Structure formats: C-alpha cells, structure tokens
Amino acid sequence: MKLHIEEEIRRIKENLLMMASLTDRNLAQAIRALTERDDQLAAAVEAEDTQLDSLQVTIDEDVVMFIAKQRPVATDLRLMIVASKIAGDLERIGDQAVSIARAAIQLNREPPLEMPVDIDRLASISVEMVREAIACFVDGAPERVPALVQRDKLVDAINRQLFGELVDRMEAEPSIIRRAVHLLLVVRRLERAADHAKNIAEEVYYLGKAVDIRHSNPRPADQGKN
Amino acid sequence: MVSGGVGEMEAKETGLSRDAADDGVGEARADTIISVRGLDFFYGPIQALFDVSLDIPRNLVTAFIGPSGCGKTTLLRCFNRMNDLNEEARLVRGTIMIGGVDIHDAAVDPIELRKRVGMVFQRSNPFPKSIYENVAYGLRVGGLRDKGALDEVVERSLRNAALWDEVRDRLGDSAMALSGGQQQRLCIARAIAVEPDIILMDEPCSGLDPIATMKVEELIHDLKRRYTIVIVTHNMQQASRCSDRTAFFYLGRLVELGETMRVFTNPAHKQTEDYITGRFG
Numbered sequence: 288m289k290l291h292i293e294e295e296i297r298r299i300k301e302n303l304l305m306m307a308s309l310t311d312r313n314l315a316q317a318i319r320a321l322t323e324r325d326d327q328l329a330a331a332v333e334a335e336d337t338q339l340d341s342l343q344v345t346i347d348e349d350v351v352m353f354i355a356k357q358r359p360v361a362t363d364l365r366l367m368i369v370a371s372k373i374a375g376d377l378e379r380i381g382d383q384a385v386s387i388a389r390a391a392i393q394l395n396r397e398p399p400l401e402m403p404v405d406i407d408r409l410a411s412i413s414v415e416m417v418r419e420a421i422a423c424f425v426d427g428a429p430e431r432v433p434a435l436v437q438r439d440k441l442v443d444a445i446n447r448q449l450f451g452e453l454v455d456r457m458e459a460e461p462s463i464i465r466r467a468v469h470l471l472l473v474v475r476r477l478e479r480a481a482d483h484a485k486n487i488a489e490e491v492y493y494l495g496k497a498v499d500i501r502h503s504n505p506r507p508a509d510q511g512k513n
Numbered sequence: 514m515v516s517g518g519v520g521e522m523e524a525k526e527t528g529l530s531r532d533a534a535d536d537g538v539g540e541a542r543a544d545t546i547i548s549v550r551g552l553d554f555f556y557g558p559i560q561a562l563f564d565v566s567l568d569i570p571r572n573l574v575t576a577f578i579g580p581s582g583c584g585k586t587t588l589l590r591c592f593n594r595m596n597d598l599n600e601e602a603r604l605v606r607g608t609i610m611i612g613g614v615d616i617h618d619a620a621v622d623p624i625e626l627r628k629r630v631g632m633v634f635q636r637s638n639p640f641p642k643s644i645y646e647n648v649a650y651g652l653r654v655g656g657l658r659d660k661g662a663l664d665e666v667v668e669r670s671l672r673n674a675a676l677w678d679e680v681r682d683r684l685g686d687s688a689m690a691l692s693g694g695q696q697q698r699l700c701i702a703r704a705i706a707v708e709p710d711i712i713l714m715d716e717p718c719s720g721l722d723p724i725a726t727m728k729v730e731e732l733i734h735d736l737k738r739r740y741t742i743v744i745v746t747h748n749m750q751q752a753s754r755c756s757d758r759t760a761f762f763y764l765g766r767l768v769e770l771g772e773t774m775r776v777f778t779n780p781a782h783k784q785t786e787d788y789i790t791g792r793f794g
Contacts, residue, residue, distance in 0.1 A: 292791060358750055360777045361786045497779035 292357055299349050299370050306342045306377045307421040309335060314380060314417060314480060317387035318410045321473060322402075324395045329388035339381040346374040365497060369490040373424065376483040376490075380417060383476040383483075390469045390476075400466040403452050406474060409445045412438065413477045416484035423488055429495030432488045436500070442481040449474045546571040546711065546741050547592060552607035554587060556599070561587045563765045565607070569758075574733060574742045576756035576773065578749065580788065583762040585745045589713050592616075592743065593630035594623045612710065628655070631704035635716040637696035639688035639703075644671075644680050647688045647699055651707040666706055673739075674702035675732050694725025701732060705740070712736065714744040718751060730755050749789055753777045761785045 313332045320329035350371045353359065359367055394400070416438055423431050450471065457467045489501050547569035554562035562584045569575050577585035587596065591609055594616060596602040609616050616626055628651070639647050648667045657663060667684070671677040676698045680691070688699055697717055704712055714733070718726040733742055733755050746752050752759055753773060760770040761784070769776060769785045780786045787793050 290792065357791070360749065360753065360789050361780050363790050364778065 292363070295349070295353050295357070296363070296366065299346060299353070299366075302342055302346050302349070303370055303373055303377075304421075304425065306339055306346070306374060307417075307424075309339055309342070310377045310380045310384070311414070311418060311421070313339070313384040314387075314414055317384040317391065318414070318477075320388050321391040321394065322407070324391070324399070326392055326395055329391045329395075332388035333385050336381050336385045339378050343374045343378040347371055362494070365494050369494045372490050373487050376486045380480045380483045383480045386476045387473050390473050394466055394469050397466050400463055400470070402470065403449055405445050405449050405452075406470065406477075409442065409449065409474060409477045412442055412445070413481040413484070416442070416481050417487075420484040420487035420491065423491045424494075427495060429492040432492040432500075435488045436485055439481055439485040442478055446474060446478040544570045544572075546612060547743070548608075548610040549588070549591075550608050550610075552588070552591070552609065553605045554584075554591065554596075554607075555603045555605055556587075557601040557603075561765050562591075565765075565767045567760060567767055567770055569741065569743060571741050572737055572739075573757040574737050574744060574755055575758045575760065576752040577743065577745045577760050577762060578747075578752050578788070579762035579768075580793070581747075582764075584765040585760075585762045586715055588762070589715055589743060589745050592711065592713055593627045593632055595627075595632065597623055628707050629709050630711045630713060631707065631709035632713045632715070633697070633700050633704055633717050635719050637693060637700050637720075639691070639696050639699055641687070641689055643685045644688050644691070644699060645684040648702050648706050651703060655707065670702040670706040671699075673705055673736070674698045675728060675735070676702055692725070694721050694728060697721060697725070697729055698732060701729075701736075705736070709740065711741045711743065714742060716745055716747060718746075718748070726751070749777075761788060763788070 313335055316328050317332045319325060320332065350367045353363075354367055357363065416435060419431070419435050423429065423435065453467045453471050453474070457464045486501075489499075492498065492500050545568040549568075550566050552562050552565040553560065554565075565584070565588060577589060579585050590596045591604070592611070596604075604617065611626075611630065614621065640650060642650070645667055648670050649663050652663055652666055657666075668677060668681075671680060676695060679695060680686075680699075688696065691699060701712070701717075718729050721729065730751065733744065736742060737757075744752075744755065746755075756773045758771065759773045759776040761768045761776065761780075761782070763784050769780060769782045771781070776785065777789060780789065
C-alpha cells in the first residue's frame with residue numbers, strides 16, 4: 288500500500304532538491320559572472336532568484352500542512368523541522384549569489400582589478416561545501432557531516448587572509464578602493480554561503496542522528512526534556 | 514491478603530536480569546512500584562505475552578502503546594489480576610511484584626489487591642446509583658459507615674477527579690444522567706476514593722469528545738502527584754502528551770520502553786518508529 292504520508296514527504300524532498308539545484312547553479316553562475324566579467328550571467332542569477340523564493344514558500348507551506356495533518360513524530364518530525372531550515376539556508380545562499388552577481392555588475396563597469404588568487408579558492412570551497420551538504424542530505428549520510436563542518440574553519444581563515452590582503456592593497460593604492468570594497472563584499476558573501484552550507488550539514492546530522500551539533504555543543508534531541 | 518496494603522510494603526531490590534528498556538536497562542530503580550520479570554501469558558493455547566520484563570516507577574504516568582492484539586491490555590489487567598476472572602487466562606512463567614510483593618503469592622487476596630490497584634475502563638461504567646453512592650460504594654464495601662467520613666471522602670474524591678464543581682448540587686442524581694466525560698471522571702473518582710497506589714487506565718478517553726478528553730488528560734496530569742498511573746492508549750498524541758514513560762508492544766513482546774520524549778523524538782527501534790509514525794498498525 289502506498290501511503291499518502293510518503294507522497295507528501297516525497298514532494299517536500301523533491302522541492303528541496305529543486306531548490307538545491309537552483310542554488311548551486313546560481314552560486315556558480317554568480318562566481319563566473321564575476322571572474323568572466325559577464326553581465327548577462329549576473330542578470331540571470333538575479334532573475335532566477337524569485338524561483339528560489341517561491342520554492343521556499345511552497346516548502347514551508349507544505350511543512351505546516353504536514354504538521355497540522357499528520358502530527359509527525361520521530362524521523363518525520365525531524366524531517367519537517369529540518370526541511371524548513373534547509374529551505375531557509377538555500378534561500379539565503381541564493382541571496383548571497385544575487386549579491387555577488389550585483390557586485391560583478393558593478394565591477395564590470397570598472398577597469399579590471401587583479402583578483403587575489405584565494406578568491407577563486409574561496410569560491411571553489413564554498414560551492415563544494417554547498418554541494419556536499421546537499422549530497423549528505425540526499426545520501427542520508429550524517430557521518431560525512433563532521434568533515435564538512437571542519438572545512439568551514441578553512442573558509443574563515445581564507446576570509447580573514449583576503450580581508451587583510453585587500454585592505455593592504457587599498458592602503459597602498461587608494462584608486463582601487465571602490466573596486467576592492469566590492470571584492471571584499473564578494474568575499475564576505477562567499478564566506479556566508481559556506482556558513483549556510485555548514486548549517487545545512489548540521490541539520491542533516493540532526494535529521495539522521497537526532498543530535499544537535501550546532502554551536503559545538505552536541506545535544507541529544509530529548510536532552511533536558513521530561 | 515496483601516499484608517498492610519501495597520502502599521505500606523517496602524520496595525526491594527529485584528535483581529533485574531534483562532529489560533527491554535533502553536534507558537536504565539536492567540537496573541533496579543529505587544522508585545520502582547511495579548516490577549515484571551520474564552512474563553509468559555496465555556489465553557488457552559494462544560500466547561499473549563512473551564518474556565515481558567519491565568519496571569514502572571512510582572508517581573509517574575507510563576503509557577502502553579502498540580497495535581491491537583499486542584498484549585498491552587493483557588499486561589495491564591495482570592497488574593490487578595483482572596485476568597483471574599477469565600478461565601482461559603494462564604500465567605505460565607514470570608513474576609509481577611508490586612511494592613516488592615509477588616501479587617501471585619498465595620497470601621495475596623485479589624480483592625484487596627484491586628483496592629490498591631484501581632482500574633478505569635475504556636467505557637465508563639458507573640453503577641446505576643446516585644453520583645454520591647458511586648463514589649461511596651467502595652468505602653461502604655470496605656466497612657466505612659460514618660456519614661461524615663463518607664461525605665468527606667466523596668467530596669475529596671470528586672474534587673480530585675475535577676468533577677465536584679459540576680455535580681456538587683446534584684449528588685443524589687443518577688450517575689447515568691451524566692455526560693460520557695463526566696461519567697469517566699466519576700469512575701476515576703470512584704477508583705481514587707479507596708486511596709489506591711496505582712490507577713490502571715484502559716483507553717479511558719476512547720469514547721470521549723476532545724473537550725472531555727482534555728479534561729481527563731488534565732486530571733491524569735494532576736493525579737500523578739499522588740498515584741502511579743499506567744495507561745493503555747491507541748492515541749499517540751495522548752501518549753505523548755500525558756505520559757512520562759512509554760512502552761511499545763508488538764505481537765506480545767515489549768519492544769521498547771523509555772522516556773516518552775525520547776521514544777517520540779528518537780525511537781531506538783524501527784518497529785517503534787514505524788508504529789508511531791503510522792507506517793503500520
């Protein structure tokens with residue numbers, strides 16, 4: 288017998304995967320718009336962001352309906368909580384992509400500025416983290432989460448390094464300040480995207496293990512209750 | 514006869530060997546009031562319970578859940594030997610200790626046991642008497658004749674059953690005229706009038722509307738301060754709302770027993786998860 292409850296869960300998961308796919312594409316396109324100085328790609332990122340917004344609303348509506356109708360417990364309950372949070376994180380990654388795309392459009396109006404090598408590295412790691420977080424969700428693989436969470440520390444380190452490097456360059460060459468500030472914002476957006484990937488990974492861990500590992504404070508789902 | 518009543522018995526170390534509970538597994542708890550070990554129970558040739566072992570702590574609400582025929586009501590009825598009234602019923606192996614006393618010991622009087630272990634049934638079953646007489650019945654049977662003392666216990670029991678304010682002006686009216694929810698609370702008042710230690714509830718809200726159900730659930734919450742409650746329910750929300758601990762039974766076996774919050778957020782067994790999420794049963 289095919290249970291109606293399974294059908295509702297399947298639809299929520301499918302919409303999450305669609306969001307993940309769009310987010311991944313938008314983030315990668317925003318980075319390409321920046322590195323290839325492509326205004327059209329940047330404009331496409333902004334245009335597609337409305338789809339992400341719409342999918343997030345749909346997922347949240349479906350989650351509310353599921354909770355109201357099914358009164359979920361155990362894995363179903365955790366999935367509903369996590370689905371809404373992951374949708375929120377994906378939507379925010381989409382917003383970071385839009386901000387990067389807008390920065391790209393601004394920078395494309397200016398003479399090219401030699402970009403620090405580590406911006407490419409930061410972008411690659413951030414995109415990989417988003418992909419791996421989603422892969423953990425799809426594969427139901429919370430055991431891969433700790434490694435991903437650790438990578439966020441590398442992102443933070445690169446972020447700090449790039450900040451210092453760009454500030455040094457601005458001090459040495461004030462004429463680049465306007466462009467360098469845009470680049471600093473891009474760096475910040477990439478770092479935030481990695482943060483959201485980390486959040487998604489932590490949510491996947493909670494889904495699979497019923498343990499909350501946010502804030503470096505592992506805590507079983509039922510701890511402190513009852 | 515249960516010497517001195519269960520309430521006066523000393524809980525003693527039970528030397529637990531095995532328990533399906535996954536928290537506090539196999540360790541005797543100081544606050545245990547009911548202790549079941551290795552219980553095999555039959556109706557004629559049909560085995561209804563298989564090697565059930567569990568501990569029920571004092572002054573908490575323990576919910577028994579599981580699909581129909583899983584043995585939860587059978588086990589509940591074992592606790593006050595209600596199954597003795599069924600000629601087919603046979604306890605083949607195992608022990609049930611209440612307050613440290615084996616309830617199948619030859620010295621235990623089942624009638625006295627049932628005073629200490631009260632029961633509220635699925636369908637409210639008031640006697641065809643007045644509201645007052647329903648509550649006073651057990652006391653009269655126990656030999657209490659003093660009108661003042663009876664009045665006091667009836668009022669206290671009805672207050673504790675959250676029914677006093679609704680019936681105080683019509684205590685002489687027939688109990689049969691009460692609503693279903695009121696009748697069920699009257700049955701609870703009747704059960705607590707004789708000051709039991711344990712109240713067994715077999716799907717006490719199955720025939721009640723949501724408002725009456727809420728009142729009974731609130732009552733359960735209040736009563737656990739004074740009594741140990743074991744409730745059988747098919748309503749998962751009720752089990753999660755009302756109980757401190759939940760035991761899941763399947764095909765006559767105890768699958769899982771633990772803190773209710775854990776069982777309903779992170780069950781240890783797939784069978785439990787499938788049942789509470791509505792995948793089977």
